Amino acid sequence: MDNSYTYLTTEELAGRIKYDSRTIRQCLKDTVLLEGRHYIKPFGRRKILFLWEEVEKEMLTGARAHEALAIPMASGVVCHG
Template identity: 45%
Template sequence: MEQYTYLSAKQLSERIPYCARYINEVLRDREFIEGIHYLRPFNGRKVVYLWEPIEEMMLAP
């Protein structure tokens, strides 16, 4: 089983050049795929981003 680094939108904004609000309102709906780039634990409203798949997507040619 793969190990992932779970990040909040604020923590993710410290690693990529986008603010947390933009991540939640734009990137989550357009670029990130639920189940691959982010999760909603316990079927809740909170979102947890997965760093490794996001980093892999950013580095792809």
């Protein structure tokens, strides 16, 4: 596994994926983008750094997953039927 990542702030990620930074913080973080996989909090601080390669992989995987039947649940998870 290659451990070289491109670290992005929320604003930098917003520019790359063409989403508003508030949408990333309020809607995507901790539902689609998960701590430890898609983003980290270096040194246990408030600052969030997104791992571009993992976010990009999730976007590509998520696009294919939406081709299958998926039912959104109230808790934010998705039920695949």
